[in-house]
Amino acid sequence: MTTVADLPTPALLLDLDRLDANIAGMADRCFRLGVSLRPHLKTHKCVEIARRQRANGARGVTVSTLYEAQVFADHGFHDITWAFPLILNRLQEAERLADRVQLRLTIDSQPAWEALVRCGHPFHVWLKIDCGYHRAGMDPAALETMTLARKLADSPGLTFDGLLTHSGHAYAATSRGEIKRIAEQERRTVADLRERLAADGIHVAASVGSTPAMSVVTSLDGVTEARPGNYVFYDATQVALGSCCAATCAVTVLASVVSRQAGAGHCVVDAGALAMSKDEGPPRPRPTMGRIFAEYDSGVLHQEMHLRFLSQEHGIVTAPLPVGSRVRILPNHSCLTTACCKISSHRRSSLQAYFQVLGSAPDLQEWGLLLQQAQRCTSPTVCSRSSPHERTGHRCKYAQYRPRQ
Numbered sequence: 001m002t003t004v005a006d007l008p009t010p011a012l013l014l015d016l017d018r019l020d021a022n023i024a025g026m027a028d029r030c031f032r033l034g035v036s037l038r039p040h041l042k043t044h045k046c047v048e049i050a051r052r053q054r055a056n057g058a059r060g061v062t063v064s065t066l067y068e069a070q071v072f073a074d075h076g077f078h079d080i081t082w083a084f085p086l087i088l089n090r091l092q093e094a095e096r097l098a099d100r101v102q103l104r105l106t107i108d109s110q111p112a113w114e115a116l117v118r119c120g121h122p123f124h125v126w127l128k129i130d131c132g133y134h135r136a137g138m139d140p141a142a143l144e145t146m147t148l149a150r151k152l153a154d155s156p157g158l159t160f161d162g163l164l165t166h167s168g169h170a171y172a173a174t175s176r177g178e179i180k181r182i183a184e185q186e187r188r189t190v191a192d193l194r195e196r197l198a199a200d201g202i203h204v205a206a207s208v209g210s211t212p213a214m215s216v217v218t219s220l221d222g223v224t225e226a227r228p229g230n231y232v233f234y235d236a237t238q239v240a241l242g243s244c245c246a247a248t249c250a251v252t253v254l255a256s257v258v259s260r261q262a263g264a265g266h267c268v269v270d271a272g273a274l275a276m277s278k279d280e281g282p283p284r285p286r287p288t289m290g291r292i293f294a295e296y297d298s299g300v301l302h303q304e305m306h307l308r309f310l311s312q313e314h315g316i317v318t319a320p321l322p323v324g325s326r327v328r329i330l331p332n333h334s335c336l337t338t339a340c341c342k343i344s345s346h347r348r349s350s351l352q353a354y355f356q357v358l359g360s361a362p363d364l365q366e367w368g369l370l371l372q373q374a375q376r377c378t379s380p381t382v383c384s385r386s387s388p389h390e391r392t393g394h395r396c397k398y399a400q401y402r403p404r405q
Contacts, residue, residue, distance in 0.1 A: 004254065007254060009254050009255050009256040009270055009271070009326065010253055010254065010255050010256075010269075010270050010271040010275040011253070011254040012251065012252075012253055012254075012275070012337065012338060013251065013252050013253070013254055013328075014233075014250055014251055015250045015251075015252075016250075018247075018248060018249065018250035019049070019052070019232060019233070019250040020052065021248075022231055022232050022233070022234065022248065022250060023049075023052055023053055023056050023232060024056055025231075026039075026214065026228060026231045026232075027053075027056040027057045027058070029214065030057075030214075030226055031057065033217070033219070033220045033226075034220065035220050035223055035224060035225050035226050036059040036060075036224065036225040036226075037053075037057060037058050037059065037225070037226055037228075038058065038059060038060045038061060038062050038081060038207065038225050038226070038227050039053050039058050039061060039062060039227065039228065039229060039231075039232070040061075040062040040063070040064070040083065040209065040227050040228065040229025041061050041062065041063055041068060041072065041229065042062075042063060042064040042065075042068065042229055042335060043229040043230050043232055043233060043334065043335045043338070044232055044233065044338060044357065045068060045338070045339065045357050046357050047071075047072065047075045049232060050072065050077065053232070054077075059079070059225070060079035060080065060081065060102075060104075060225075061077050061079070061080055061081070062080075062081045062083045062209070062227045062229070063080060063081070063082055063083070064082075064083060064084050065082075065084070066082060066087070066090050066093055066094060066097070069082050069097060069101075069103060070093075070097055073097060073100065073101045073103075077101070078101045078102055079101070079102045079104075080101055080102065080103055080104065081104040081106070081126065081164075081207075081227070082094070082103060082104065082105055082106060083106050083126070083164065083166070083209075083227065084106060085106060085107065085108055085109070085112065085128065085136055086105050086106060086107050086112045086115070086116075088111070088112065088115050091115055091116075091119055094123075095119060095121045095123075098121060098122075098123060102124060103123070103124070104123075104124040104125070104126055104161055105123050105124070105125050105126070106125070106126045106127075106128050106164055107125060107126070107127060107128065108127065108128040108129075108136055108137050108138050109138075109148075110144075110148060113148060113151055113152065113155070116155070116158060117155055117158070120157060121157070122157045122158065122159065123157075123158055123159070124158075124159045124161050125152055125158055125159065125160055125161060126161050126162060126163070126164040126207065127145075127148065127149055127152060127160070127162070127163055127164065128164050128165070128166075129145070129163050129164065129165050129189060129190060129193060130165070131165040131166070131167055131185060131186040131189040131190065131208075132167070132169055132182065132185050132186070132189070133166060133167060133168040133169040134169070135166075135168060137165065137166075140189050140190075140192070140193045145193070146196070146197075146200075149163075149197055149202060150200070150202065153197075153202045153204075160202070160204055161204065161205055162194070162204035162205030162206055162207060162224070163190050163193055163194055163197075163204060163205075163206050163207070164206075164207045164227075165186050165189060165190050165207070165208050165209070166208075166209055166210060166227075167182050167183060167185070167186040167208065167209070167210040167212075167213045168210060169182060170182045170183065170210050170212035170213045170241070171210070171212060171237065171241070171282075173212065173241060174284070175242075176216060176241075176242040179212050179213060179215075179216050179241060179242070179243075180216045180217070180218075182212075182213060183212075183213035183214075183216055183217040184217070184219075186208050186210075186213060187208065187217065187219065187220055187221070187222065187223055188222075190206040190207075190208060190222070190223060191206060191221065191222025191223060192222075194206045194222055195222065205224040205225065206222060206223045206224050206225075207223070207224065207225045207226070207227055208220070208223050208225075208226055208227070209226055209227030209228055209229075210228060211228040211229065211230040211231045211234075211238060211243055212238065212241050212243050213228075214226055214228040214231065215231070215238075215242075215243035215244065216242075216243075229335070230334060230335060231243075231244075232250065233249065233250045233251040233334040233335075233338070234248050234249040234250065234251075234334065235249060235251065235281075235330065235331050235332060235333055235334035235335075235337075236249075236281050236282075236288070236290065236291045236330045236331060236332045237279075237281050237282050237332055237333060239291070239301075239330070240281070240282040240284050240285070241282065245299055246291075246293070246299040246300070246301050246330060247298065247299025248299070249299075249330055249334075251331065251334045251337065251338060252293070252296070252328045252329060252330055252331070253271050253275055253276060253290070253328075253329040253331060253337065254326060254327075254328055254329075255269040255270055255271035255275070255315060255326065255327050255329055256269060256270050256324065256325070256326050257269055257317070257321045257322060257323050257324060257325045257326070257327070258270050258323065259323065260320050260321065260322060260323055264320055265318070265319070265320060266308070266316050266317060266318055266319065266320060267316075267317050267319065267320050267321045267322075267323075268314050268315065268316060268317070269307075269314075269315040269316075269317055269327060269329075270313065270314075270315070271290075271307075271315045271329060272310050272311055272312050272313040272314045272315050273310040273311065273312050273313075274312055274313065275313075275315075275337075276289060276290055276307070276310055276315065276329065276331055276332075276337055277331065277332070277333055277336035277337050277339075278310055279331075279332045279333035279336055280332065281332030281333065282332075285303075286306075288306040288307055288308065288332070289306075289307040289308060289309060289310045289315070289332065290306065290307035290315075290329040290330060290331050290332055291306055291307075291329070291330040292305050292306055292307065292317065292327050292328065292329055292330070293327075293328040293329075293330065296328050301330065304318070304319070305317060305318055305319040306318055307329055315329075338357060339357070
């Protein structure tokens, strides 16, 4: 089995040339904007891909779970921001990890600060600020925010790293111009508060991050680092937002038509919710559960045919394709689609390797460290290490490839 056509489906495919171009492109963009790049690894959860990002100039990494931080630490990543509000009952685990790597925690409340002070460990700490997303983070204009910032700066043993924001509301934008306004809102929010702190004698860094905002922002004055994540793969949501084009997207799902009934205007494919995720994506150009490529190499998407509905293992496509034919689906949310799957690589149609992806299921530790360097396979078959989903019946393989030159 040496080509994409040989893969059993559903198969999650990663285009290595597109991956490498995306990694290099964001690194160059951050360099030109004058900020360091601390990429968010939750999109791929893969050591091999993180190493490629580090080789392209990433300074430190960002994770969303403590388990991600632990596994990346075990594989040589020693400057890690856990960009999630501190979970107080995980503080002892964080302390153990911080004994061997530079672990940077994130807080946005007085109780979290009090817990850190009681703990007594010399943690590095970010203060999360709400830049308009209204999911988490302190109000930059509130007196309580300045008060907590001063407490962090004055806390013996704690290092106040700086202000951290996430412009997640950029995903709800309806135009590229609106994303630009949100990116500037994020920059201005954190830069203004950083300036107020400096006037108070508190000199800290400022960290921003979202792929849509980073794709359009023209100035990051007052910001020191960026934490985009989805840019390594991109997806249908990013295409709809204008962050990229379909020819830039590195992750797709290969699926086979398994049913078509006479007179029906649809067919059934073997990529359901467990292969795609049930993220509905953007409402534009129309709500779908995934776009379908008309021509992958040139990045042309079908305008009428798409994935309309997902159940656990079934996907409904809005065209009566023949049984046995295959479709290449662009997922709405590549971060969710790739979670807990295996990566097989290819150059055009030639398979290259399998990567292992770290899952986020709470029982992962039962199977040990699943995050590994790519295993080069002369005959790509199922890798010796099973992913959690395969252990529970999930059939999605994560294949990666690089087009031939």
